[in-house]
Amino acid sequence: MADERELARALALSLEGLMASSSSYREEANVGGVNTRSSDNRWYPNMECVQVLLSMGISENAASRGLYHTGNTSPDLAAAWVFDHLEDPNLHDPFQPPPLSVDPPPPTLPTESRSLKMVFVVNTSIGMGIGKIASQVAHATLALYKTLLLSPSEQRVVEEWEMGGAKKIVLKGRDVDHLKELEEEAKKRNIPHFMISDAGKTQIEPGSLTVLALFGRNYLVDEVTGNLSLL
Template identity: 45%
Template structure:
């Protein structure tokens, strides 16, 4: 019996899911690992696993390019993300912070869906795992400055003002959400630390 260090070597992936993943340009090894680690749940779960875990693991973008795009770097898909900048000066509790980040995510997502702003980008973000990053903001002025910078750059953004029912005064600016491709979002929030 041949020895292997892959825990999914004897695993039987859903053939339909495996075929779909490979047709997206994901290597067979990455596709099998993703299906193994997500319990054969769905193509979407496996794709999310690949983009969340395997891209960072080996930076092997060659395995994730669409078929036929190997020689055309300009055709590779953009990666999108949503970042959330939390007003740390408010010293919100963990639950309060989580609720405010959720408000920021849903607020920006709804606003973009209603206006149709960057619908293709939003659909691609949805499909590839909805990458989200939570960052530390200094205070209200800091969040407002980042909000204004995003507006000037025409990057979708949303600023949450709390109703003041718990922990903090009404009208407090709690979280800023920003959405776009990695490059433009990093131009706004790329220097901030993770929360």
């Protein structure tokens, strides 16, 4: 029990320090919104986001509606909007947005069931100590966070996650094969993720896979990690 409390304190200190220091990185990344104003003064959907939504099985009309109502920068937010409006009878009808002279609606936040979290699956087969686990989870946090900030379509989602408390959960993974299996499932679902390979300076062999970090909506991340136990 004392070890669990010590690990929790170490993780909290590592993660909070990284999140605080990453604000300067956000400014350097300077990831902005997408300009959708055209010469004919019409609103157009972000086609990069549309392609992502189409790959998820969402119709083009529903994708356009979702992007219009969520700021037109994030396929994740748009998909959440679509899933929240599946009962709308006109969801898949041709979408005709109003002229740009009419202010678009404020971005619609998803329901609680679609809130965001960052999850870390730790390789428990290599005997890392408490401090080592905290260090590896911290590395995974910063690596995935930086990756997300480099994607214009993910910036709004990251901001929503931070405003919601930046939820982070650490889970038990069995071994390297288990982490690789989870990574493949994340790829299939287009879940942002990052696998940490340790330099091997302390405790473990160089190149050891230590932590898999994933980020996204609760319902989606849970499809990959929902059956794992807390560390």
